[in-house]
Amino acid sequence: MDDEVFELLKKLLSKPEKKYKPEVGLELDTIGPESPNGIYVYDEKKERWVLKYLNGEFFQPWEDGLFVVYFDNAKCPACRAYDTYWYPFVKLIGSTFRNAHYVIILCDWFAKECDSEIARGSFQKYDVHASPTTLLLYSSNGKIVLQDKLEGVKRMDQLADSIQGFVDKALKTIELQPGGGSSNS
Secondary structure (H helix, E strand, O other): OOHHHHHHHHHHHOOOOOOOOOOOOOEEOOOOOOOOOEEEEEEOOOOEEEEEEOOOOOOOOOOOEEEEEEEEEOOOHHHHHHHHHHHHHHHHOHHHOOOEEEEEEEEOEOEOEOOOHHHHHHHHHOOOOOOOEEEEEEEEOOEEEEEEEEEOOOOHHHHHHHHHHHHHHHHHHHHHOOOOOOOOO
């Protein structure tokens, strides 16, 4: 194997050097290998990612609506490729979906190498074993009514189409539930 290729692989697979201190409230433009493990939430007004959770059991929606959750691994080359679509998508298209929340759950390597209790628990709870994985959750009346996983790199158009189809399906699911959207009076 070529020495340059070997060194690049070794660097990719080594523990990333953390550039930032893991503190709740840390704000970043993008999340990457140098970022602390944890759960980040996009703040649309600030156009920044905010480290919201380091501890806890696992990620759960905090209100009703759509949650688009990117499970990111710091040592994942495909995740770095996905980043080129993910960040522009959230910034440019994300706000077109009503009641949408964008979340990144970052570990170094799945639940095996993760300095954040809640991020590790989230990888386990949602059974994430491929990266990147985008989890779509729809919460209504405090409960997750629908969830779906998108594995692999998705372009912006693929992500938008998948989310729109998911939202349409979630709204139909809610309508069909007792006390849902329609009445038969």
